Each structure stands twice: as C-alpha cells, then as structure tokens.
Amino acid sequence: xxxxxxxxxxxxxxxxxxxxxxxxxxxxxxxxxxxxxxxxxxxxxxxxxxxxxxxxxxxxxxxxxxxxxxxxxxxxxxxxxxxxxxxxxxxxxxxxxxxxxxxxxxxxxxxx
Amino acid sequence: xxxxxxxxxxxxxxxxxxxxxxxxxxxxxxxxxxxxxxxxxxxxxxxxxxxxxxxxxxxxxxxxxxxxxxxxxxxxxxxxxxxxxxxxxxxxxxxxxxxxxxxxxxxxxxxxxxxx
Numbered sequence: 401x402x403x404x405x406x407x408x409x410x411x412x413x414x415x416x417x418x419x420x421x422x423x424x425x426x427x428x429x430x431x432x433x434x435x436x437x438x439x440x441x442x443x444x445x446x447x448x449x450x451x452x453x454x455x456x457x458x459x460x461x462x463x464x465x466x467x468x469x470x471x472x473x474x475x476x477x478x479x480x481x482x483x484x485x486x487x488x489x490x491x492x493x494x495x496x497x498x499x500x501x502x503x504x505x506x507x508x509x510x511x512x
Numbered sequence: 513x514x515x516x517x518x519x520x521x522x523x524x525x526x527x528x529x530x531x532x533x534x535x536x537x538x539x540x541x542x543x544x545x546x547x548x549x550x551x552x553x554x555x556x557x558x559x560x561x562x563x564x565x566x567x568x569x570x571x572x573x574x575x576x577x578x579x580x581x582x583x584x585x586x587x588x589x590x591x592x593x594x595x596x597x598x599x600x601x602x603x604x605x606x607x608x609x610x611x612x613x614x615x616x617x618x619x620x621x622x623x624x625x626x627x628x
Binding site for chain 1: 516552553554555557560568570602604616617618619620621622
C-alpha cells in the first residue's frame with residue numbers, strides 16, 4: 401500500500417538558516433501529498449499540499465514540490481524562525497483513500 | 513485558534529473509571545475522526561464518522577466507544593482502560609469523508625489522557 405518515509409530528526413538549526421526535510425513516497429498512481437505541522441501542545445495543522453505531479457504547494461514561507469521522477473515531496477524554507485520549531489509530518493492517502501498515512505514525523509528545533 | 517474544540521484538555525482516570533472525551537466543530541463538516549497519538553509518534557486513526565454514521569473502526573478495542581449525537585458533536589466514551597491507553601486523543605473534521613484524499617483535516621488540540 402501507499403507509504404511515506406521521512407528523514408529522522410531532530411533537525412537543529414539556527415534562526416535564518418535554510419531548511420530541508422526529506423520525504424519520499426511509494427504510491428499507486430499519483431495521490432495528493434501533504435505536509436502537516438504540530439506545534440508544541442497542539443493538534444496537527446495542514447501546512448501545504450500538492451494534488452498532482454510537478455505541483456508546488458506553499459504556505460507561510462514553506463514550499464514542497466511533488467516530484468514523480470524521484471517520488472519525493474521535500475519540505476523547504478529559505479529562512480527559519482524560532483516559531484517554526486515543531487514536528488512536521490509528511491502524509492498521503494492510503495491506496496483506498498480510507499485514511500491518511502503519516503510519516504514518522506521530523507522534529508525541528510530552531511535556536512535564536 | 514482551532515475551530516475544533518476538545519474537552520477536557522487533560523484527564524486522569526483509573527482503570528475502573530468511566531469517562532468521556534468530547535469534540536465539537538461548527539464548520540458544517542460532515543466527517544469527524546478520532547485519532548490516538550503516543551509520544552514522538554504520528555497519529556493513528558481510530559474511528560471515522562460520515563454523516564453521523566460510523567464508517568471506519570480501525571479494530572479499536574471495545575473499551576473505546578465512539579458516539580456522534582449530531583453533525584457538530586463527537587464523543588469518545590472510555591471504560592476499563594489500561595495504562596497503555598495513555599496518549600493524546602485528537603479529534604478532527606473535514607467537509608466529507610473524502611477528506612483523506614483532499615487532505616484537509618482540521619484537528620483539535622487534543623485531550624491528554626493518563627490512565628493510572
């Protein structure tokens with residue numbers, strides 16, 4: 401079935417550094433791909449999504465491009481802030497679209 | 513501010529207690545979900561309600577009993593839980609049960625449950 405693999409964390413960066421969190425997927429067809437973010441003490445929020453190959457999702461300075469050639473959906477941000485410290489989950493629907501399959505999550509820690 | 517409200521935020525219960533978690537949304541969404549999240553893990557789907565009917569039960573033990581009294585409310589009744597059931601319980605909603613395809617799930621902040 402459909403699955404995602406995320407890079408292990410934590411990722412520790414200084415403020416204004418460039419961020420990349422890797423996500424690769426295995427899927428039947430070309431399902432939509434998502435990044436969710438979970439800030440400390442909160443539930444998950446949809447950060448961005450891409451619905452077809454070569455689409456770029458973007459929100460709050462974060463971007464991710466749906467690349468079918470490399471089966472990847474890496475999350476990037478040009479200049480991180482302390483407030484970006486959170487856990488980031490890559491996700492896609494399972495084969496039957498009955499649920500979201502989440503990656504293991506990557507914790508991002510940004511220091512001033 | 514989240515538009516999915518969960519109460520209580522924290523709950524401590526013994527293994528013989530009966531308690532309930534509550535979830536409310538006023539976005540007009542017709543699909544609602546319960547997830548369980550253990551520390552440092554992704555959320556795991558437990559139940560899905562679509563138009564107030566249970567559509568998915570991910571083989572959850574019967575000590576967890578969901579209820580959807582109306583389109584805005586979702587409850588999770590807890591009885592005879594085990595210490596390993598301690599976790600963050602997240603409620604979510606989406607416009608339809610195709611939310612898994614659109615990915616547009618709206619989560620509450622969760623209820624942190626501790627079972628002694």
